[in-house]
Amino acid sequence: MCTKLQAGEKIHVFMGDETNTYMNKKDFRFNTTKPFRNWFEGGQVAGTTVKYEDILTFTIVRGVGHSVPSSQRKRALKMIQTFFNGKSLQNELPNQESIL
DSSP, rough: OOOOOTTTTEEEEEEEESSSSOOOGGGGGEEEEEEEEEEEEEEEEEEEEEEEEETTEEEETTTTOOOHHHHHHHHHHHHHHHTTTTTTTOOOOOHHHHHO
């Protein structure tokens, strides 16, 4: 993937769950700091995400293939905004009213 990162650089890799691409943990060569967990948008499971060593965030978006930004706009926007704001998708829980 990459061999050198400048201090403080972070990477966010994302793909849809309907993509015929397989990513292996060995591809990243980082230790897992936050294991795979669901993330939510609009009170629904939007996908899963995992974090490696506070450097790499890998996110799978539910219900889409390669075209995440054009097919799942709300999910894509939330994912990108969360990353650029230095937050984690894993920190948010769904609105309790929306799942009752």
